[in-house]
Amino acid sequence: MFIVNYIKDIFSGVKSLAVGLKRTLYYFSHHKEIITEQYPDNRATLVMADRFKGEVVMTHDENNEHACTGCTACELACPNATIKIITKFDVSPEGKKKKAIDKFVYHLELCTMCNLCIVACPTDAIKMAQTFEHSVYNRADLTKVLNRPGSKIREGVE
Amino acid sequence: MWSFSNISKIIDNWLRDTFNPTWTMVIEMVIAGVCVISLFAILGLVLVLMERRVAAWIQIRLGPNRVGPGGILQSLADTVKLLVKEGMTPDGADKFLFNLAPFIAIIVAMLLMAPIAFAKDFQLWDMNIGVLYVSAISSVMVISILMAGWASNNKYSLMGAMRSGAQIVSYELSAGLSILAVVVLSGSLNLNDIIQSQSDGWWIFKGHIPVVIAFVIFIIAVTAETNRAPFDLAEAESELTAGFHTEYSGMKFALFFLAEYINVFIVCAIGATLFFGGWMPFHIGHWESFNHIMDYIPSSMWFFGKTFFLIFLIMWFRWTFPRLRIDQLLNLEWKYLLPISMFNLLLVTAMAIFGWYF
Numbered sequence: 356m357f358i359v360n361y362i363k364d365i366f367s368g369v370k371s372l373a374v375g376l377k378r379t380l381y382y383f384s385h386h387k388e389i390i391t392e393q394y395p396d397n398r399a400t401l402v403m404a405d406r407f408k409g410e411v412v413m414t415h416d417e418n419n420e421h422a423c424t425g426c427t428a429c430e431l432a433c434p435n436a437t438i439k440i441i442t443k444f445d446v447s448p449e450g451k452k453k454k455a456i457d458k459f460v461y462h463l464e465l466c467t468m469c470n471l472c473i474v475a476c477p478t479d480a481i482k483m484a485q486t487f488e489h490s491v492y493n494r495a496d497l498t499k500v501l502n503r504p505g506s507k508i509r510e511g512v513e
Numbered sequence: 514m515w516s517f518s519n520i521s522k523i524i525d526n527w528l529r530d531t532f533n534p535t536w537t538m539v540i541e542m543v544i545a546g547v548c549v550i551s552l553f554a555i556l557g558l559v560l561v562l563m564e565r566r567v568a569a570w571i572q573i574r575l576g577p578n579r580v581g582p583g584g585i586l587q588s589l590a591d592t593v594k595l596l597v598k599e600g601m602t603p604d605g606a607d608k609f610l611f612n613l614a615p616f617i618a619i620i621v622a623m624l625l626m627a628p629i630a631f632a633k634d635f636q637l638w639d640m641n642i643g644v645l646y647v648s649a650i651s652s653v654m655v656i657s658i659l660m661a662g663w664a665s666n667n668k669y670s671l672m673g674a675m676r677s678g679a680q681i682v683s684y685e686l687s688a689g690l691s692i693l694a695v696v697v698l699s700g701s702l703n704l705n706d707i708i709q710s711q712s713d714g715w716w717i718f719k720g721h722i723p724v725v726i727a728f729v730i731f732i733i734a735v736t737a738e739t740n741r742a743p744f745d746l747a748e749a750e751s752e753l754t755a756g757f758h759t760e761y762s763g764m765k766f767a768l769f770f771l772a773e774y775i776n777v778f779i780v781c782a783i784g785a786t787l788f789f790g791g792w793m794p795f796h797i798g799h800w801e802s803f804n805h806i807m808d809y810i811p812s813s814m815w816f817f818g819k820t821f822f823l824i825f826l827i828m829w830f831r832w833t834f835p836r837l838r839i840d841q842l843l844n845l846e847w848k849y850l851l852p853i854s855m856f857n858l859l860l861v862t863a864m865a866i867f868g869w870y871f
Contacts, residue, residue, distance in 0.1 A: 365849065365853070372833075372834065375833045375834060376829065376830075376833055378833075379571045379829065379832060379833040380829070382570070382571055382572070382573050383567070383570045383571050383829070386570070388573050389570075389573055389574060389575060390573055390574070391573075391574045391575055393575075
C-alpha cells in the first residue's frame with residue numbers, strides 16, 4: 356500500500372511539474388504576450404491610465420478662464436506646503452472689492468502627487484495631468500504658477 | 514578541413530619543427546591554459562546574458578536590450594562594474610581562508626575542463642577514468658563553499674554554507690548513480706569510448722526507459738549540485754541574504770559568480786556527453802545515408818548545441834519552479850531520488866546483461 360502511494364506521489368509530482376513547464380514555455384515562445392511598455396520608443400502612442408497622477412494643473416477653457424476662487428482649500432489640504440495661493444483684490448465696475456486669485460504657486464519639487472488638493476477643491480478648478488517627464492536642469496523651473504497670465508475666473512463659479 | 518582537431522594538429526606540427534620536445538610541451542600547455550581562461554571569460558559573458566534574456570522572456574518581459582545591439586554588451590558592463598568595486602574583508606574574518614575560497618572554486622572549474630571533449634579528437638586529456646575524475650573533482654567544490662561560509666565570520670553565511678554543503682553532498686549520490694547507468698551500458702569510464710559507443714544512436718534513445726529515468730534524475734541532481742534553480746536556498750537573494758558569499762564583493766564575488774556559471778556549463782557538457790552523444794552527430798542505427806548527411810554539421814557545433822540546450826533546460830527550471838525549503842530538498846534526495854536511482858541502476862544492469870537495448 357505504501358509503495359502504491361509512493362509511486363502515485365511520484366507520478367502526480369512529475370505531472371504537476373510538466374504543467375508548469377508547459378506554461379512557461381508558452382510565455383517564452385509567444386513574444387506577443389510581452390506587456391512591457393517600450394518607453395521611450397513608444398512616446399507617440401503612449402496612453403497612461405485615467406487614474407495616473409502626474410502633476411497638478413489648472414484647467415482653462417477657450418476664453419482663458421479658470422474656476423479658481425482663491426479659497427485656499429487646496430493649500431490647507433496639502434500635507435507638505437506645496438501650494439501657495441497669493442490673492443489680490445479685484446475692483447469690479449461698480450466699485451465693489453472682490454477677492455480674486457493673483458498667483459497659484461505650485462512647487463513641483465515638493466509635490467507627492469497625493470491628490471488631496473484635487474479632492475479639497477470645491478469648484479473643480481485643478482486636476483491631475485498625465486505628464487511624467489519632469490526632469491529639468493534648473494531647479495527654479497520646478498516652481499510653477501498654475502493660472503495663466505491674463506486669465507480670470509469664469510462667470511457663474513461661486 | 515577547419516575542424517578544431519586539424520588546427521591543433523597544424524599548430525602541434527609547427528611547434529615540433531621549431532622547438533625541441535620539452536619546449537613544445539611547455540608552449541602547448543601555455544596555449545591550452547590561455548584557451549581555457551578565454552573560454553571561461555566568453556562563457557561567463559554569454560551565460561549571464563542568456564540567463565537574463567531567458568528569464569525575461571519567461572516572465573513576459575524583455576531582457577537587457579539597450580547596451581549594444583540586442584543587449585550583448587550588457588555582460589561587459591557588468592564585468593567592468595565588478596572589477597572596479599572595492600573588495601572588502603570583514604573584520605574578524607579568517608584572512609587566509611577568506612581569500613582562498615573563491616580561488617578553489619575556480620580551480621575546480623578549470624580542472625573539470627580537462628576530460629571534456631569539445632569536438633572530435635579535441636580533448637585536453639584523454640584519460641581512462643574520465644567519468645570518475647569528473648565525479649571526484651566536483652566534490653572538492655564543497656570545501657570552497659564551507660571555507661567561504663566559515664571564514665566570513667557571519668553566522669548567516671555559515672548557516673548558508675552548511676546547508677549548501679549538505680545539499681551538494683547528498684545530491685552527488687544520485688548524480689553518480691545516474692551516471693553509472695550510462696557507464697554500465699557502454700562498459701567504460703573513458704569519455705571517448707562512451708562517445709564512440711553512441712555512434713549508432715544516443716544513449717537516451719538506445720537505452721529507453723531506464724536511461725530516460727537516469728537522465729531526469731541526473732538533471733535534477735546536477736541542478737541541486739550547482740546550487741541553482743529551485744534548489745538555491747543557500748544563496749537565494751531574499752533568504753539568507755546571499756548565503757555563503759554574502760561578505761564577498763568585487764573580484765572575489767566575480768570569481769564565485771563565474772564559477773557558478775562555469776559549473777552549470779560543465780555539468781551540462783557532461784550530461785550532453787553521456788546521454789546525448791557529446792560531439793557525435795544524430796545517427797539512427799545503420800541508416801548510412803542519413804548518418805552521412807548528419808556528419809556534415811561540424812562536431813563542435815553538435816557539442817555546443819546539445820550543451821546549450823541542456824543549459825536552457827536548467828534555466829527554464831529556475832524560472833518555473835518555486836524554491837524548495839532545506840528539509841524538502843533533502844527529503845527529495847534521500848527519500849525519492851536515491852531509491853529511484855538505485856532501483857534504476859538495477860534495471861539498467863539487468864538490461865545490459867540480457868541485451869534488451871538497441
